[in-house]
Amino acid sequence: MDDARLANLRQWFFDYCRTFYTENEEESRNIRLKEEHTARVCAAMEILADSVALSPADRRLAAVIALFHDVGRFEQYRRYRTFKDSTSVNHAALGARVLAEEGVLAGLPEEERRLITSSVGLHNVFRVPAGLGERHRLFLRLIRDADKLDIWRVFIEFYGQPAGERASAVSLGFPDIPECTPAVVATLLRGEMVDLATLRTLNDFKLLQLSWVFDLNFPRSRQMVRELGYVERLADTIPRSPDVDRAIGVVRDALFRVDPATF
Ligand SMILES: [Fe+2]
Known part of the structure; x- marks a missing residue:
């Protein structure tokens, strides 16, 4: 994957997010929350990628995994109006499905498609499963850390906000x-x-x-x-x-x- 392809994928994600905003302020706040979360997870991923000295090609791969890790959140919210997986759908598995259904990764090498889809699909598991290949494990561990680093920010901001300004779906009810x-x-x-x-x-x-x-x-x-x-x-x-x-x-x-x- 080259830089131009990465830029295309970022544009696709931006356009995809736009389709979920509605007239409803509360709904849009919840969508915006996930769009901003994604941007910050991408930033955290760059820092982590530097810290483990990924190659430029692997940095792009890591960037795409960060970009798409929560792509399932949007459809989850549209269908169920919640981010609570236990009462709706596993958002990570849904994200992997969205990538496949939308053909987002078409044309990428098979290994890259597999790594991206699988890392998105597994990013929220309780524990990193045993038996993954070394590269797969590396990318999965990276996205899990990058994700957590920003979720802490989201929640700390949430707890500091007056109830009326909170993105309602954050506290999972x-x-x-x-x-x-x-x-x-x-x-x-x-x-x-x-x-x-x-x-x-x-x-x-x-x-x-x-x-x-x-x-x-x-x-x-x-x-x-x-x-x-x-x-x-x-x-x-x-x-x-x-x-x-x-x-x-x-x-x-x-x-x-x-x-x-x-x-
Ligand atoms: Fe997630």
Whole structure:
């Protein structure tokens, strides 16, 4: 894939997004949120790609994966008016289907098409599946980190906004009550990722987001989270108890642990 093709794909995505804006302000805010998220994930991907010294060709591939990672969000929202996969559709699988149905990747080499489609389709899985080829694993780990880095920004902005200005679909409908579920806190205390299915409240959702620190793949990602202060900023919005304090301590330890010299 050359630079001209990458530019075409960016134009396609821009035009595709335009077809989802409506007269309805709330709906358009949710669409805009995903369009902006995509732009920022692309920016984070460039930083990560630099940090692992990808070749120019692989950087373009990574850029396309970032551009399309949430392409399924638009159709998901149009059909179901939610970003909650559990009550609608797996947006990653839908994204892979959109790419195929729209013929977006036609003409690209088979290996590139496979890597892009599969990375889009798997970007949201709970854990990177075993048995992927090394290149596939690399791109999947990159998009998962780039995605998380911007989701933290989206949520921190969301929690800081007055209710009337929030993009309504961000909180996935969890009730904003001052409670953390003990089982969710216990998962963090074990240094494990929280499963979306165990959540009851918006504060649980914040704990889940904190647990993503355990799943970051690259030293540069942890560095960005430290520099941007995401853990502190998220933690500041959670009602504290001794257990919650300890859980946040576990997250902080993972973030500040010494990175090995190699990946
Ligand atoms: Fe996604």
